[in-house]
Amino acid sequence: MSKPILEMRGISKSFAGVQALKNVSFRCQAGLVYGLVGENGAGKSTLMKILAGVYKADAGDIIYKGMPRLSASTGEIIASGISIIYQELALVPQMSVAENIFLGREPRTSMGLLDLGRLYARSDELLSRLGVALDTRSLVSQLTIAQQQLVEIAKALSQDADLIVMDEPSAILAGSELDQLFDIIAALKAQGVTIIYISHRLEEVFRIADEVTVLKDGEVVDSRPIGQLNRHTLVRLMVGRSLDEIFPQTDHEQGDLALIADDIATDTILDGVSLRLHAGEILGIAGMVGSGRTELARALFGADPLTRGEVRLAGATPQWKTPSQAIRAGVALVPEDRKSQGLFTALSVRINVTIPILSRLSRLGIVRRQTEEQVVEDARQRLSIVMTSPEQETQYLSGGNQQKVVLAKWLETAPAVIILDEPTRGVDVGAKFEIYKLMRQLNDRGIAIIMISSELPEVIGMSDRILVMNDGRVAGELLRENADEERIIELATLGGAEAQSA
Ligand SMILES: Nc1ncnc2c1ncn2[C@@H]1O[C@H](COP(=O)(O)OP(=O)(O)OP(=O)(O)O)[C@@H](O)[C@H]1O
Numbered sequence: 001m002s003k004p005i006l007e008m009r010g011i012s013k014s015f016a017g018v019q020a021l022k023n024v025s026f027r028c029q030a031g032l033v034y035g036l037v038g039e040n041g042a043g044k045s046t047l048m049k050i051l052a053g054v055y056k057a058d059a060g061d062i063i064y065k066g067m068p069r070l071s072a073s074t075g076e077i078i079a080s081g082i083s084i085i086y087q088e089l090a091l092v093p094q095m096s097v098a099e100n101i102f103l104g105r106e107p108r109t110s111m112g113l114l115d116l117g118r119l120y121a122r123s124d125e126l127l128s129r130l131g132v133a134l135d136t137r138s139l140v141s142q143l144t145i146a147q148q149q150l151v152e153i154a155k156a157l158s159q160d161a162d163l164i165v166m167d168e169p170s171a172i173l174a175g176s177e178l179d180q181l182f183d184i185i186a187a188l189k190a191q192g193v194t195i196i197y198i199s200h201r202l203e204e205v206f207r208i209a210d211e212v213t214v215l216k217d218g219e220v221v222d223s224r225p226i227g228q229l230n231r232h233t234l235v236r237l238m239v240g241r242s243l244d245e246i247f248p249q250t251d252h253e254q255g256d257l258a259l260i261a262d263d264i265a266t267d268t269i270l271d272g273v274s275l276r277l278h279a280g281e282i283l284g285i286a287g288m289v290g291s292g293r294t295e296l297a298r299a300l301f302g303a304d305p306l307t308r309g310e311v312r313l314a315g316a317t318p319q320w321k322t323p324s325q326a327i328r329a330g331v332a333l334v335p336e337d338r339k340s341q342g343l344f345t346a347l348s349v350r351i352n353v354t355i356p357i358l359s360r361l362s363r364l365g366i367v368r369r370q371t372e373e374q375v376v377e378d379a380r381q382r383l384s385i386v387m388t389s390p391e392q393e394t395q396y397l398s399g400g401n402q403q404k405v406v407l408a409k410w411l412e413t414a415p416a417v418i419i420l421d422e423p424t425r426g427v428d429v430g431a432k433f434e435i436y437k438l439m440r441q442l443n444d445r446g447i448a449i450i451m452i453s454s455e456l457p458e459v460i461g462m463s464d465r466i467l468v469m470n471d472g473r474v475a476g477e478l479l480r481e482n483a484d485e486e487r488i489i490e491l492a493t494l495g496g497a498e499a500q501s502a
């Protein structure tokens, strides 16, 4: 066996009140792909942030390329050949794509001046290697989060690392972008680069990993070559029990018409979308990144103005032009970008969960604390949210647990129509099942759901009907019985008319 490129030995780390890692050991050989999996809050990101020098371990050693690593700054660690693509995107919104990629390492002229020509040329080259069509001069603030994710990947590649950590890089990518990512991983591996790949999508782990390490509650449960694992054993190692049925069965009845959109268009990308949504129904929205799925959600919710067409509740005239009017009318949107749109990260879990229902919880202007605590406790149990206390600031929750808090918040408003944009992004298998069950319970209460998702098995498993978007329009509508991945991808990539003749 060749010598390991990285050995982490006996790593422990506590944050005020939480032991995030207990005596974790993890080793990697050069040129292999390592899957790192585990439930939300298991400690995956923390272990990788210790490797990157963002956190200092309380105990344990890191041996990298045969040398013990003593204290080192994040810059020195990058220079030593380790790059990380963080789960929370960490780009500077006011800077261009190219400036972000080479931040702190900008190419300079012989006079020491910023060499803009080379900056853009090298960025363009990197993005074309990634197969991404993006203007490297545009500001990051103008990009969708999937595009931002691709910029993060390009940034890590530009560092010419020997070891690349990818913390849920695929959470917001779909279809062809995902294939591109896997091609890149294969190419890096062929060059001898080591990859540590964190994902909640187990099929990806089976597709690319050579070895898998499972973390649970801050400890290593097991590390095994991929050949010794199947989906069933891996899930059991992660959650400690078997999950037989991922998608809960339902026998709910589809109710009356709930929401109607007629020929809506926006300045963003939507160009004449019509849909009908019924009480107790889940309407899935599939499509590639950039096809207009998120823009559709925003338009239905009043977040982007309509340039044409109308949205209304069945039997009513259009009632909302802004999100706050939409909420009052009974429409909720759980956005995909929880960091900037879904959460007040500096505020506690309690405040985040109860903010939309404060008026319901208060009497004569005073919030009834006991009721409030009960609401938070119910949400914690229902969604299995891992937190130290209701007072914990949401910025310190693991990524998946932040997502659960956003969901809990909107579910408390008991809307008639709820739009979920990537509801299980970054959520572990056990919690996914909880969210699916919750969606069905909402259906049983007559609530209509629109679910946007990049995970085709989820779209097919959960939706009663599926709209496939392409280039700002509906390319096709499929009933659950007739939907399969191939048909959806065909519509999403070719569009309606072409797919028919293909
Ligand atoms: N800066 C911090 N301060 C306090 N607690 C933290 C901090 N960072 C992480 N934690 C806690 O440490 C534990 C492990 O978190 P971590 O982010 O490593 O989980 P994870 O396995 O990456 O989960 P996910 O799949 O949801 O991303 C969690 O309980 C989390 O709340």
Ligand SMILES: [Mg+2]
Binding pocket: 044, 045, 046, 087, 167, 398, 399, 400
């Ligand atoms: Mg994480």
